[in-house]
Amino acid sequence: MKPTLQFEHHPLLPRVRSTLRGIFGDLRPGERLSPVDQLVRSELGGRTYDEVSWTAFYLLKARFDDWDALIEAGVAEVEPLIADVTYAHAKAVWLVEALKTIKVWRGVLSLDFLGDLPTEVAFRKLRNLMGVGSKVAASVLNFSTFARPILVVDTHVARIAYRLGLVAAVQDLDRAHAELMAVVDPAWDADDLYELHRLMKRHGQETCHALAPSCKTCALADVCPQAASSMRRTAVSKPRSEAEVLSFSRPSVKASSTAG
Numbered sequence: 001m002k003p004t005l006q007f008e009h010h011p012l013l014p015r016v017r018s019t020l021r022g023i024f025g026d027l028r029p030g031e032r033l034s035p036v037d038q039l040v041r042s043e044l045g046g047r048t049y050d051e052v053s054w055t056a057f058y059l060l061k062a063r064f065d066d067w068d069a070l071i072e073a074g075v076a077e078v079e080p081l082i083a084d085v086t087y088a089h090a091k092a093v094w095l096v097e098a099l100k101t102i103k104v105w106r107g108v109l110s111l112d113f114l115g116d117l118p119t120e121v122a123f124r125k126l127r128n129l130m131g132v133g134s135k136v137a138a139s140v141l142n143f144s145t146f147a148r149p150i151l152v153v154d155t156h157v158a159r160i161a162y163r164l165g166l167v168a169a170v171q172d173l174d175r176a177h178a179e180l181m182a183v184v185d186p187a188w189d190a191d192d193l194y195e196l197h198r199l200m201k202r203h204g205q206e207t208c209h210a211l212a213p214s215c216k217t218c219a220l221a222d223v224c225p226q227a228a229s230s231m232r233r234t235a236v237s238k239p240r241s242e243a244e245v246l247s248f249s250r251p252s253v254k255a256s257s258t259a260g
Ligand code: SF4
Pocket: 160, 163, 164, 207, 208, 209, 213, 214, 215, 218, 219, 220, 221, 224, 225, 226, 227, 230
């Protein structure tokens, strides 16, 4: 299934993808989790390093025979197992409540029924679960065995897309997700969008940092509206907040139907 939330694709995205692929190599998906496993994994992942959230996920998998057992155990037993993730108490509550809701929907703890629904409908259904924003909903649909063509937009992806002028929203991940889905190439499949997410995330972690982007060494500087301003500012730098960094230059948001 092709992306169904897009309107016209932006010619810059293929350039971003090919350039970052040249730097980071093949970041195509490996083994995919089941949809419910992916939901649990993604709910643990917010504002938490991957190594920490993966460890917490495997601790839960080792402790509970299945996710029904996690519901029965409740928040008091889940929270200590995920204590190292950010907002552990809130996430323990979200996990228990989200899994309970899934069970209420169909009487079984499975999201397989979403496989019969269009991506947009499944996305909206997932958003009804506690703790599930656009990032988690998209990750369940894209990263899991569903393998749907929907882009996962985290803070790194949103920040880079904003600086490149691809989206107008940066702090609001839901809006950034909608804006990016409106300009992705409709020919890109689930694996392509998975790769784009991974590439942009790596670029955000290694070069396009939130507070001090390394524009001088960035392979995207020639197409980035923010590059010149960032480099000028670096020359007279004083410490600034993330909000200042993100707001000093607001690139135009303009889509095109020209293929890149
Ligand atoms: S030029 Fe600077 S702001 Fe633009 S993508 Fe590269 S690191 Fe980010």
